[in-house]
Amino acid sequence: MLVTRSRTSRVVIQVVVTLLALPFLVPLVAMVQGSLGGRGLGNYVKVWETGVLPTYLLNSVLISVFAILIVYACTMLAAFGFSKLRIAGKEVWFWALLLALTMPEAVLLTPLFVTASAFDMYNQLVAVILPVAALQIPFTVLLARNFYDGIPTEIMEAARVDGANIWQVFWQVVLPLTRPIAAAIVVLTLISAWNAYLLPMLMLNDPGRQVLTLLPSYFVSQYTNDQTGVLAAAVIAAVPMLVAYLALQKYFERGLAAGALK
Amino acid sequence: MSLSATLPDAATPTGGAPAARPRRHGLKPTANGLPWILPAVVVVVGLIYFSIGYTGYVSTLDWNGFILTEPTFLGLANFSEMFGDPVFWKALEHTAVFYVVTFTVQTALGFTFAALMHSQVFLRGVYKVVVFVPTVLAPATMAPVFRQIFDADGQLNTFLRAVGLDGLAQTWLAGGTTAMAVVMLATIWQWTGLTFILFYAAMSQIDTEVLEAARVDGAGNLRTLWSIVWPMCRGTTVALATLGLIGALKTFDWPYLITKGGPNYATEFLGTYIYHTMLSEKRFGYAAAISVALLVLALACGVLMSLRNRREGRA
Numbered sequence: 199m200l201v202t203r204s205r206t207s208r209v210v211i212q213v214v215v216t217l218l219a220l221p222f223l224v225p226l227v228a229m230v231q232g233s234l235g236g237r238g239l240g241n242y243v244k245v246w247e248t249g250v251l252p253t254y255l256l257n258s259v260l261i262s263v264f265a266i267l268i269v270y271a272c273t274m275l276a277a278f279g280f281s282k283l284r285i286a287g288k289e290v291w292f293w294a295l296l297l298a299l300t301m302p303e304a305v306l307l308t309p310l311f312v313t314a315s316a317f318d319m320y321n322q323l324v325a326v327i328l329p330v331a332a333l334q335i336p337f338t339v340l341l342a343r344n345f346y347d348g349i350p351t352e353i354m355e356a357a358r359v360d361g362a363n364i365w366q367v368f369w370q371v372v373l374p375l376t377r378p379i380a381a382a383i384v385v386l387t388l389i390s391a392w393n394a395y396l397l398p399m400l401m402l403n404d405p406g407r408q409v410l411t412l413l414p415s416y417f418v419s420q421y422t423n424d425q426t427g428v429l430a431a432a433v434i435a436a437v438p439m440l441v442a443y444l445a446l447q448k449y450f451e452r453g454l455a456a457g458a459l460k
Numbered sequence: 461m462s463l464s465a466t467l468p469d470a471a472t473p474t475g476g477a478p479a480a481r482p483r484r485h486g487l488k489p490t491a492n493g494l495p496w497i498l499p500a501v502v503v504v505v506g507l508i509y510f511s512i513g514y515t516g517y518v519s520t521l522d523w524n525g526f527i528l529t530e531p532t533f534l535g536l537a538n539f540s541e542m543f544g545d546p547v548f549w550k551a552l553e554h555t556a557v558f559y560v561v562t563f564t565v566q567t568a569l570g571f572t573f574a575a576l577m578h579s580q581v582f583l584r585g586v587y588k589v590v591v592f593v594p595t596v597l598a599p600a601t602m603a604p605v606f607r608q609i610f611d612a613d614g615q616l617n618t619f620l621r622a623v624g625l626d627g628l629a630q631t632w633l634a635g636g637t638t639a640m641a642v643v644m645l646a647t648i649w650q651w652t653g654l655t656f657i658l659f660y661a662a663m664s665q666i667d668t669e670v671l672e673a674a675r676v677d678g679a680g681n682l683r684t685l686w687s688i689v690w691p692m693c694r695g696t697t698v699a700l701a702t703l704g705l706i707g708a709l710k711t712f713d714w715p716y717l718i719t720k721g722g723p724n725y726a727t728e729f730l731g732t733y734i735y736h737t738m739l740s741e742k743r744f745g746y747a748a749a750i751s752v753a754l755l756v757l758a759l760a761c762g763v764l765m766s767l768r769n770r771r772e773g774r775a
Contacts, residue, residue, distance in 0.1 A: 208580055215576045218569065219587045222594060225649060228615050229605040268503065276500035283493025291497060298508040300762035302710040304731040305751045308518050308525075308744055309511035315527055332507035335500050364491040393598035395713050396735075411600035418604075425611075428604045435601040443596045447589070450596060455657050 229436070233429035241430035248420060250406065251413070251434065257402075258392055258410040258438075261326050265391040266384055268331040269338055273383055274376065276335075277342030278368055282351065292343075299336040303396050306333075314401055325401040326409075330391050338383045341456060345379040346372070378452075385446070385453030392439060410435045512755065518748035525744040538749035548750065551728045554640065558729070559708035562647050563701060569648070570655025570700075571693070575685055577656075578663050592653035599650065603717030606646045607633065636726030639719045643727050646714045651707075655700060662696040663689060702765045709758050730754045 233241055245251065279285060280292055306329055319325040349372060357371045358364075398409045405416055417424070417431040443450050519538055523531035542548050573591060577584055594602070609615045610632035617629040632638045666689060674684045712731035715721055721732040728736075730750060738747035 211576055211579055212582055215573070215581055215587055218573055218576070219590045222591050222649060222652070225602060225605045225609065226593070228609050229602070232605070232608055232615075272500040272503055276497040279493035279496030283491045283496060285493040285497065288493070291501060294509075295500065295504055296766070297759065297762065298504050300706050300709075300758040300765075301508055302712075302731060302754055302758050304710070304712060304734045305515055305755050305758075306508070306511045307734060307738055308748045308751060309514035311738070312514070312518075312525065312527070312744075328503065329507055332503050335504050339500055389596055393596075393600070395598065395600040395717070396731075411598045414601060414604045425604075425608060429608060432601045432604045436597050439596050439598070440593065443593065444589070451592065451657050454595060454654055455661055 229429055229432055232426060233433045235426040235429075237426070241426045242434070244421075244424075244427050245413075245417060245431045245434060248417065250408070250416060253406060254408055254410045254413055254416075255438075257323060257408065261323055261330065261394070261398075261409060262388055262391040264323070264327045265330045265334070266387045268327065269334045269387045270380065270383055272331070272335050273338040273342050274373065274380070276339050277346050278372060280339070280343045281346035281349075282354065282372075283364075295336045295339055297336075298332075299340070301333060301336075303329075303333065307396075307400060310397075311400060319401070321402055321404045321407045323402075323407075326394065326397050327391075329397055330394055331387075334387050334390055338386065341382060342376070342379050345376065349375055379456075381449045382453035382456045385449050388442070389439075389450075389454070410438070515748045515751045515755070518744055519752050521745040521748075523744045524742040525738070531745070534745060538746050539752075541746065542749050542753065547725050547728060547733060548730075548753075550725055551730050551733050554727065555708050555711065555729055558640070558644060558647070558711065559705055561644050562651070562708070563704040565644075565648050566652050566655045566704070567697060567700060569652045571659050571690070573652070573656045574659035574663055575689065577660060588656075591656055594650045595653040597650070599646070599713035599717060602646070602650075603714065606642060606718055610638075610642050633719055634723055636723060639723060640727050643715045643718055646718060647711070650714075658696050658700065659693055662693045666692050698768065702761065702768065706758060706761050706765075709754060709761065730757075 235241075237244070276295075280288065285291065310325070310329060314320050314325050353371055353375075354367050357367045362370065393411060394409075395411045398412055399415075402408045402412070405419070408416060413435045414428050414431045417428050421427055518531075520534055520536070521531040522534050522538075523529065577587065581587065607614075611617075612631045612634075614632075616632065620626065620629045630638065632642055670688060670692075671684060674688050679687065710731065711729045712735070715727045715729050716732050716735065719727045721728040721736060730753070734747045734750050734754065737743050737750065
C-alpha cells in the first residue's frame with residue numbers, strides 16, 4: 199500500500215510496525231514471566247499436583263470434539279438441503295435458523311440452569327456440548343449454504359444420470375468439494391468450544407469435572423493469592439490453542455475471516 | 461466474502477453465479493430436503509427457541525430458581541422494575557461507550573496495521589502472528605494476566621515507578637473509569653488481530669492500477685490511504701461495525717473475569733448483570749426479564765445486519 203522509495207522510509211515503516219505490534223506481545227510475556235516468579239518451574243509442578251489437569255484437558259478435548267462432530271454433521275446436511283433440495287417453506291426454516299444467529303449466551307442461562315436441575319444434567323459434558331453446538335450451527339449453516347450455492351448443480355446431475363441416489367451424490371460428489379468450508383467450520387467451532395467459559399462454569403460445578411478454561415479459577419479457589427501459580431495455570435491452559443494456531447495458521451485466519459464477514 | 465447471505469436467490473459471488481439458474485430442472489423435483497435440515501433444526505429449535513420461550517415465561521415470575529419453590533406470577537412487574545433500575549441503564553450505557561471505543565480503536569489499529577503490512581516489511585509473518593494470536597486465546601486464560609498487570613503491585617505500576625512516573629501509579633482495577641479502560645483494553649487486545657486480517661484481505665482485492673493512477677496524479681502515501689484505500693474497504697468496515705455491536709451486547713467474559721462487573725457496577729454489562737441477578741441474588745424472574753431485553757436488542761441488531769446484507773446483495 200505504501201510506496202517506500204528511500205531506505206529511511208523503509209526503516210520508518212519497520213519501526214512503526216514494531217511499535218504497534220509490541221504491545222500485543224506484552225500480556226503473553228507478562229504471563230510467562232509471572233508464571234516463573236517465586237518458585238520458578240515449581241509453580242507448574244504445583245498446578246500439576248492439583249491432580250485435575252488431565253481431567254480438565256480431557257474434558258476440553260471431549261467437548262470440542264463432540265461439538266465439532268455435531269456442528270459439522272448438522273451443518274453439512276442442512277446446508278445441502280437448503281442449497282440444493284426442495285423443501286416446503288424453505289426460507290421460513292432458514293430464517294428460523296438465522297434469527298438464532300445473534301443469540302447471546304446469557305439469554306440461555308436461566309433455561310439451561312433450570313433444565314439442567316430438572317433433568318439432573320449437572321456435571322455432564324453434554325450439558326455444555328449441546329448449547330455450544332446449538333449456538334454455532336446457525337452461523338455455520340449460513341456459511342456453508344453460501345458455499346454450496348457456488349457448487350454447480352450439473353456435477354450432481356451427472357452423477358444422478360449415472361444412477362447414484364441422492365445420498366451417494368452428497369457423500370461421493372458434493373462432500374469432497376466442501377473441504378475449504380469444512381476447515382472454516384471446524385476452526386470456528388473449535389475456538390468457541392475450547393474457549394467457552396460461561397457455559398462450563400454454569401453447568402460443570404463439580405471441581406473434578408471441569409475444563410481447561412476453568413483451571414485458573416480452580417487454582418484461585420484452592421490457593422488464594424498464589425498469583426504465580428494462577429499464571430502458570432493460565433500458561434498451561436493457553437498452550438494447546440497456541441500450538442493448534444501455530445500449526446494451522448492459515449486455516450485459523452481464513453476460518454475466522456470467513457466467519458466474521460457473514 | 462459473500463455478503464448476500466440472507467438473500468438466497470441472489471447470485472453468489474463465490475463463483476457459482478452462472479450455474480445457479482439451471483438447478484430448477486435439476487434435483488429439486490425428486491428429493492425432499494426436509495430430512496436433511498432436520499438435525500440442525502431440532503438442535504437449534506430444541507435449545508435456542510425453547511430457551512427463548514422459557515426465558516419469556518420466567519420473566520413474568522418472582523422465583524428463586526429452585527424447582528421445589530412455588531413461583532409467584534408477577535405479570536410485567538419485572539419489566540417495569542427493569543426500566544426503573546439504574547444499574548440496567550448503566551449497563552446499557554457501558555455497552556454503548558464500550559462499543560464506540562473498542563470499535564474505533566480496533567478499526568484504526570487494524571487498518572493501519574494492514575496498510576503497513578502490505579508495504580515492504582521485514583519478518584511480516586512474525587508480526588502477523590503476534591497480532592493475531594490473542595484472537596484464538598480464551599479470555600478465561602488471559603484474564604488473570606490482565607488482573608496481574610494492572611494490580612496495585614503489578615507490572616504497570618512497577619514500570620511507572622521505575623521511569624519516575626510515580627504519580628500515575630494507581631490501583632487501576634479499583635477505580636470505575638480505569639477498570640472499564642482495562643476491560644476495553646483487553647477486548648481491543650483480543651480482537652484487533654481479526655480486524656487486521658479482514659482489512660488485510662480487503663486491501664489485497666484493491667487493483668494496484670488504481671493505486672498507481674493515484675500516484676501518477678501526485679497523491680502521496682497518506683492521501684492515497686485516506687482517499688482511495690479507506691473508501692474501498694468500506695464493506696469490511698461496515699461488516700465489522702455490525703459484528704462489533706453484537707459483540708458488545710454479548711460481552712461477558714472479560715468484565716466478569718477481570719472485575720466481576722465492579723467496582724460498584726462500573727463495568728457491569730447486560731450479560732454480567734443477568735449472571736449476578738440470577739446466581740448471586742437468586743432472582744430468576746428479574747434475570748430473565750433482563751435477558752428478554754438483551755434478546756430484543758440483539759435481534760434488532762440482527763435485523764439491521766440482514767437489511768444491510770440485502771442492500772449490498774442488490775448493489
